[in-house]
Amino acid sequence: MSEIKGNLESDDKQPPIKKKSKMEESMKKWGIPLAITVGLLLFFMPTPEGMSAQAQSSIAIFTGALILWITTPIPIYLTSIMAILLLPLVGAVKDQSVAFGTLGYDVIWLMVSAFILTAAMIKSNLGRRLSLWMVTKFGKTPKTTLFLLIVINFILAFFVPSTTARATLMVPICLILLEVYKAIPGKSNLGKTMMLQGVQADAIATSGVMTATSGNIIAVGFINDQAGGNIGYMDWLLASMPTAIVTMLITFFVGLKLFSFKDETNFTSAMDTLKDELKKLGSFSLDEKKAVAIFIFTVVLWATGDYHKAWFGFEISTEQTAVLSALLCLLPRVGLLTWKETNIKWELMIFAAGAYAVGNALDKSKGAEWIIGKVVDALGLEQMNHALVYIVVVFLSMYSHLIFTSKTVRVTILIPAFIALAKTLGLDPVPLALAAAMTMTYTITLPPHSKVNTIYFGTGYFTVLDQVKYAVVTCFIGACVISLAIFTWFKVIGI
Template sequence: MESTVKVKKVKSPFELKMQFFGLPLALLIFAIIYTMPTPEGLSYAGKMALGVFVTALTLWVTESIPNYAVSLLVIVALPLTGAWTEKQAMGVLGYEVIWLTFAAFIIASGMEKSGLAKRMALYLISKFGKSVNSILILLIIINFLIAFVVPSTTARAAMMFPIVLLVVEAFEVNINDPKNNFGKLLALHGIQANNLSTAAIVTATSSQILAISFIKDLTGHEVSWMEWFLASAPITILTLVSMFFIGKLLFKLPKSDSKTLDLGKIKDEYKKLGKMTINEKKALLIFTVTLVLWAMDSLQLKLFGFQLSLVMVALLSSALFFLPYVGILKWKEAKISWNLLIFACGAYAGGVALDETGLASWGLDIVFNKIGIENMSFVVLFAVIMFIASFSHILFTSKTVRTIILIPTIIGIANATGYNPVALALPAAFCIADTITLPPHSKVNLIYYGTGYFTVLEQMLYGILVLLAKWAILVIASVTWFKIIGIA
């Protein structure tokens, strides 16, 4: 079965117009920011970081210039404009996200070559894939379930990424075919189901653990695993349901794809695989070791006397795939997307510069000072804070940085207004992983962006609509569910 994932995509007339006008628009935006006076309270470096990031974002959205070329220009522009130093800009190549993305492609290559990922995908589809809808729902459920045992959004993306690619291959999706919306939905669901499911389990990412630590230290209220789950799981499930239907409305599938599928070919392909080969068993062993180490997290220290980080485990797994007798890959067989790695470098450099130059904190302070919180009712204040908590990831590329700034600030606002700080800070913590709108905002996004099945604009539109749905669900919960369980 031959994959068509790498076929060049044909742009629509609207995309061609955006591509034509994108470069002059980006240059105009940069010129305006460059020539305007530095706003009070913001450093010159912060202003230029904003100019570089917004200019790059415009080019990424319009695709006037290849994304990897834009990222290389970002690396040059940051020190050239005084936003960042040359050492800082070039040092992004050593960031964890770059190495993790690199390792993820090697792991995916090993799984693909072994045939194990193909076997798993064909089995799941032949067993449960009665329709496109059931396949999409199945992958959403799997993302939700593995959030219980794997404490990292990126680790879960590395696990699911090869499966998504093989599901796409199994259906022989053509990137220029209208049916490509299935591949588009699979990739975008991979991002959204991963990140959104994180909110249900406090241990699914370290930033959420940091958030409840702030809540305990600043309010005296200790949030247990079960209290978090009881409050957040219904919100997460309703959001995932909303995500499914919003995706179906945005990216319509042909009628034939929404009904029962003919799985005869899929079942035949699965039967042809026969018994597991030696390569499949090797890949299964390596992948199992990887999953166990990821899931163990701090337990490694107790059992082994040392602890391998998420990135180190991924690199160890990559090395095992290359080892003679143990592994199954040669270097030339590793399908590493170098253009994606360069894109990630520029995206992270631009995003981190926003944090380190103080631009993000400056913008947040302005927002809170201008909205007049002292005159707001609880529901209105709750709605405003949840909106900011969710969409602040557009400025803050780091979940940890957002947590450090947002949670203490929200607790301070609650204390100043006389409202229960837990009623505002805990639901805001449920928004920490809402990083689904643009590729640079999450390692998960960058991994799935490499499929080529969706544009930056498509991800942004889908992400914004889903986060607005989650925001509405949270606001409704503030006067219903959260009151019932005693946190409002």
């Protein structure tokens, strides 16, 4: 491993260290006073009608933490620790276990397992072999490699019905590829783009396949039962996959513009060296064979989740599969790792725990629901032109993930509400609810908005602000494409 790294380092220059912009420096300087001021104003202002004191407290802490996570005047895990401490102190949660218990959430175990699987792929050289083969065979340039990873994400959406499982599969491959490209976490725009587009591709591909996440299936249930629709697997695929592909293509090129890496790597001259490195790996080692067996075992369990009950009499969840695979990597004789070699980033676990604690407080206190209700009333949807209603609903649904941290919660609250709204206005509720449902997987703006975001964020290649910038643009593009599809493509396919 060290020999390979040495050869690559001698052939490629390290990416230049990127200096912080004036805007970033200002955000760091004013982040703390801004967070304190906004948080205190929200906490001490008169409680609005219809909002509980508990909801007001959770909104104040959520907003303050959000400002600190984006401006990063202090490490993000310290913000999470403060949030976990404040939630029970100010009454945002009635039981302190709601805040302190988040470190035991399934997403934390998923992240631990992802680090272990990544370490196994690195130690065994399987990840390096796979990455070198991919790059020399298909990824002749960094851009084609990025596009290849997006294609793989879209293919996996058909076979692995879990966004987090797909992220856990893809992140190790991305990390090895970035090592090949000499990308440094926090400094490399190539690494930033690859990881952010991994987040985007996972979410957008999920929107195109009905069975790619349980939220889509729940939404279809509401549409068929409450709106009188007859949406099936192929109906969803025909309606949503074209919008997903168009959105991903546009955002792919947007990402290349937002985070340019033209001067970062001269990979063409290194291609011969990479081919030589692939040859030096020789035949498969015992550790590689073990890693392949564990990797295949993991993929098969994730891809066949719907059949476990019939086959085994019990279901093996995504999280259980990940932990089982991590256990196999660590078992003496069977596995190939020691605990010290796992390189688990515990500061990320603390950040995730705080993020989920704040999000849960917002949901449980009904603070998120109150905000959405006020937004709907403020927009005056009942008095709008019908065409405009479709567009506003799509955009509202798209950006609602800024408040709700759970796709299932969003689907459960918003889809029935939009169906009722359509019936009240005399609109066909099926296309309105379907279009809204297609936006539910775009939970891409902040790390705590989905487990996928958290897993990719854990690589250290992008900041919270980087994700916000790219995601706001991506969500806008996605909402525009879906809105346009309602008036064009939906009519073509008879929805």
